[in-house]
Amino acid sequence: MSEMFEGQTIIITGGASGIGAALAYRLHQSGAEVAIADRDQKALRATAERIGCLGVQCDVTREGDIRGCIGEVTKAFGPVDMFVSNAGLFAGQPGHPASASDDVWMRNWMVHVMAHVYAARAILPSMLERGSGRLVQITSAAGLLNQIGDAAYSATKHAAVSFAESLAIAHGDAGLDVSVVCPQYVATPLLGFDESGVLEGKGLLTADQVAQAIIEGVEAGRFLILPHPEVALHAQRRAADHDRWIDGMRRLHAQAVEELGTDRLSQLYLLD
Known part of the structure; x- marks a missing residue:
């Protein structure tokens, strides 16, 4: 690991477990002043104590919480050098693509999009x-x-990736570095795995492997960081012939229905 993170003030949301906790540990070991933010107070306290970093309770769907977190961290360590928007959720859907409730859709929107907007709105001016x-x-x-x-x-x-692109386009020439991380399947509590729950040969990475990929991507100054390199090939195929890609995804959907049933389609990562 390079010395680029030494002395840097870094906030990581969703930092009490999974990728956030693994990234916090690695960055703390590199000499950064790390603060993890999470709404789960019990897990937050335990992880912060284990890593030796600052823990700040924060619900990322509340703009005031994000501003308060940034203020607390700035007071403790100085201006924030890097903000990692990592909090996420994974709920699945009970039936067809529009079958999830409005509440589920809005929670996805608030956590996956507006939390990033709130963070940028609070931290960009400084x-x-x-x-x-x-x-x-x-x-x-x-x-x-x-x-x-x-x-x-x-x-x-998709909206989150687009927002990251907008930030990079608008402010990349003004000293703002932006990275968007697009992992595929990671053995984290979000998908129901504990630290020992990696299934070999299933395309799953550990949270620590993803954290390492993030650090390497940031060090290299990359906008798009792909812990699973094969995602680039899939995206290229999609762009080259969208109709053919849709046909392939339909076949994958049919395989998932056959092997998992309609109520467990979101567990597609378990397929060979």
């Missing part, structure tokens, strides 16, 4: 004034492709 800063937005391969069995997840992850 970063642009200093002429430096970094936003890392952890989305999903579903933001480039599609997650069968969860239309709300896919739609909001």
Whole structure:
């Protein structure tokens, strides 16, 4: 690991578990002043104590919480150099793509999109004034492709990727570095895995493997970080012939229905 993170002030939302916790540990080990933010107070306290970093309770769907978190961290460590929007949810859908309730759709929208907007709205002015800063937005391969069995997840992850592009386009020449991370399947509590729950040969990565990929991507100055390199090929095929890609996804959907049933389509990552 390079020395680029040493002395940096970094906030990671959804930092009490999964990718956020793994990334916090690695960045703390590199000499950064790390603060993890999470709404789960018990898990937040335990993870912060284990890592030795600051823990701030924060519900990312509340703009005031995000502003309060940034204020608390700034008071403790100084101006924030990097903000990692990592909080996420995965609910699935009970039937057809429009079958999830309005509440599920809105929770996806608030966590996967507006939380990123709130963070940028709060942190951009100071970063642009200093002429430096970094936003890392952890989305999903579903933001480039599609997650069968969860239309709300896919739609909001697409929106999150687009928002990251807007930030990079608007402010990349003003000292703002933006990275968007699109992992595929990661063995985290979000998908029902504990630390020992990796299924070999299923395309799953550990949270630590993803954290390492994020760090390497940020160090290299990449906008698009793909912990699963094969996602790039899938995205290229989609762009080259969208109709053919849809046909392939239909076949994958049919396979998922046959092997999992309609009520477990969002568990498609378990298929060979």
